[in-house]
Amino acid sequence: MKPIRYDQTEIKKYLRDGYWELGPHDSVMAIAGAAGGTPAYVTAPVAGAKVVLEYLFRGEETLAFVEEERVTFIALVPTQLARLLELPLHKYDLSSLRIIKTAGGYLPPSLAKEAEERFDCPVLGSYGTQDTGSISGVSVNDSKEQRYTTVGKLHPGIEIKILDDNGGEVKPGEVGTLWFKGPGNSIGYYRDLKRTMNEAFDEDGFATSGDLVSITEDGYLRIAGRKRDIIIRGGQNIYPKEIEDYLQAHPKVTEVAVVPMPDPVMGERACAFVTLKHGEQFSFDDMVEYLKSKKIASFKLPERLEVAETIPLVGESGKVDKKALVKIITDKLEEERQAIVENG
Numbered sequence: 001m002k003p004i005r006y007d008q009t010e011i012k013k014y015l016r017d018g019y020w021e022l023g024p025h026d027s028v029m030a031i032a033g034a035a036g037g038t039p040a041y042v043t044a045p046v047a048g049a050k051v052v053l054e055y056l057f058r059g060e061e062t063l064a065f066v067e068e069e070r071v072t073f074i075a076l077v078p079t080q081l082a083r084l085l086e087l088p089l090h091k092y093d094l095s096s097l098r099i100i101k102t103a104g105g106y107l108p109p110s111l112a113k114e115a116e117e118r119f120d121c122p123v124l125g126s127y128g129t130q131d132t133g134s135i136s137g138v139s140v141n142d143s144k145e146q147r148y149t150t151v152g153k154l155h156p157g158i159e160i161k162i163l164d165d166n167g168g169e170v171k172p173g174e175v176g177t178l179w180f181k182g183p184g185n186s187i188g189y190y191r192d193l194k195r196t197m198n199e200a201f202d203e204d205g206f207a208t209s210g211d212l213v214s215i216t217e218d219g220y221l222r223i224a225g226r227k228r229d230i231i232i233r234g235g236q237n238i239y240p241k242e243i244e245d246y247l248q249a250h251p252k253v254t255e256v257a258v259v260p261m262p263d264p265v266m267g268e269r270a271c272a273f274v275t276l277k278h279g280e281q282f283s284f285d286d287m288v289e290y291l292k293s294k295k296i297a298s299f300k301l302p303e304r305l306e307v308a309e310t311i312p313l314v315g316e317s318g319k320v321d322k323k324a325l326v327k328i329i330t331d332k333l334e335e336e337r338q339a340i341v342e343n344g
Helices: 008-018 034-047 060-069 078-084 109-119 144-149 193-200 240-248 284-292 322-342
Strands: 027-031 050-054 073-076 099-102 123-129 133-137 159-163 176-181 207-215 221-226 231-233 236-238 253-263 267-276 304-307
Touching (some): 034 133, 050 060, 073 078, 078 109, 078 253, 109 123, 109 144, 221 240, 240 253, 240 284, 284 304, 304 322
Parallel strands (some): 027 050
Antiparallel strands (some): 176 207, 207 221, 231 236, 253 267
16 A cells, blocks of 8 residues: 545544544543654644643543543553553543543553443554554454454555565564554654664665564454564563463453563573552462463463562653663562672
8 A cells, every 4th residue: 555645634534434533522632652642633633623631640630630621532551541440430520531542552452341341432552653653543443352452454544564584574464573654654863864774764665663563364453562572581482462461461460561581591581570459469379370371381481570569661651661670670680699699
């Protein structure tokens, strides 16, 4: 599909009839971070919708703001959505909400399902990057399976290719690295043509974020993880998202992140960081037993569990700061090693 230029009438029709069914009757709230950019700054003005800016995630104050402004459409990252679910939703009139849109991070199916049930409105995942804007999204007319397991179909004008490690295109259903181009792409690095041509795009003008994806026969995009997030344990690849999906669905867990920790023998092993619902306890053995019940290959099991009060985020983006978690566990391992040396 070649990039297409749309006039205002066509854009409004796409928003009104096919994607979010957005119009002047809507009040769109964007919480600070990547998720709110497209809804608040691009689509809401075109559709004539009201824009409500929430510059910081404020917990119950955010819920009160939704009630006060009769927000119909809220855009946020999955981590912020998970934290909203920890709040006393019953105290606020949230009946105006008709769409929750997430971006800027992976949306676990269990989180989407719980949010839909508690907010009584669909949760629509989407995919994009800061440099390219929105690439795909789930529409209000898609099924639960499509909402829970995909990031929707490509927006008009977006062209993609999914490549294996040898640069060949993969078949539908197979996982590869996503490359894309379209009207939202950046034009490269500022005043650095050499870097732009060598790093930002390939020879055909496609860019990549390094995400691993597959596409269904009917054109829905599924995220498998990030290539740079792969944990390589003794030559075997572990995709953190697979483990995170299972742990996120555990009834005691509120947030989860699986990261690599250095190991002198295997190179890397998996470490799971979790936060828990109030008053709950969750041990390493509990985690292993639960994951084994899901029939996961034994080499994929996390070999350490860290129960944390909070999981660090990247600035105001709402994304999990996995670099910070890797540093935390690396420092802990070094402290433990030093203690063993000092104690003989």
